[in-house]
Amino acid sequence: MSKLSEIYHHYLGSKQKWLQFSLYLFGIVISSLGLALLVISAVGVAPGDSVALGLSKRFDIKIGYLLIIGFIALVLVNAKIEGKRPRFESLLPILLRGWTLNLWLYNVLNNTRIDVLWAQWGVFVIGVVFMGLGIGMYLRAPFPHIPVDHFMMIVNEKTNQSKRVVRILFEFALAGLGLYLGGWDVVGLGTVITAIFLGPIIQYFYEITGFVERLSHSKSSKKQDSVLE
Template identity: 40%
Template sequence: MLSRIAIYLVGLAINALGIALTIFSAAGVGSWDAAAIGMNNYFGLTIGTWTVAIQVLIVLMTKVVERKRFQYGSMLAIILRSIFLDLWIFLLFDRMEIPSSFLIQWLVFLFGTLAIGVGIGIYIEAKFPKSPVDGLMLALHNRFDWSINVSRIVVELTGTLLGFILSGPVGLGTLIIALFVGKIIQTVNSKVKMVLNQERMTVFKERPSEQNI
């Protein structure tokens, strides 16, 4: 249990760092963030309000795909990641200026995109509540037997299309996240599974010898 908690928290912390880096780079926003900003432009209210509304909608979509009850636990991941995001921004980025160099700006963005995928690839293996977007990705993966990469692309492109229709800030950075973060998640998650399976096998092999002593 402790190892699962550690995997969960470390993954969420890395994911939040990636989000903070992409925000700091000012090179682009995630697809569902673009959709929330577009909703704000069209219908008013606040971006935060629309972000919550979209997250609830995604949970409902996941419920339909999985044919299960409403996943209230998914809000836990949002709360924890928000805490980590605030900590990263306060500790690292609060007193730093946005990169003026185009090259540095995009290097920060790409590193942030990598961290987003790495964090998700780690924390979803803890088998604790996922954020709504990650939960929908896994629901599509399990229901239709799509790869994690394809499932993530479908989820991200849906948000990108919605953001584009609503005149949200969809740009090159948004498309990069939509098209490539799924591959990062899939690669990292397969490595994490491999490491955890090896550890389980090692523990299983050691138990008989411990019993014989």
């Protein structure tokens, strides 16, 4: 059996794993909808997305394309720091995240602008919940992940700092750059709220979506996994 065939059977060699892959894709798509809702709420996006949104406003480029460029650059940076090959398998979630974000924001939502304060915060809350659900679900699946979390793990190992300290410093730097590029429509009170609460919300949904991970541990899946042992 060829290596490519082994990889296929390892990841998609059963109905359970196809279901797992579908839930993985759903997680990415629903998290993109959550980010699109944060953008149109105009009360602030998560620090990690503020730079791309700021650049989008400055240069009139769709934010999804900028996220794709930024994530691909981060894949190369991660590889350089680790001294390993770039994880090009991460291109799947990267491209899907950028494309679906553009679809939600510019086609479905038509880049809507909300001016009523209570509606802004209502949309913001829904967006945060969708992001938490989507990210928590897609992280449960054994498929490639978007490289931001991998980058912070590398920095944590290289600097010997706690994960919390690394994340806070990283997000503070991104929020500052996002504010410089895009102003208060990009970084606002919503940015502070996501910095504090998005992580716990992701953790909550990560815990209750454990069934996604367990799909790959069925008896039929275990038989197919044995070809890689």
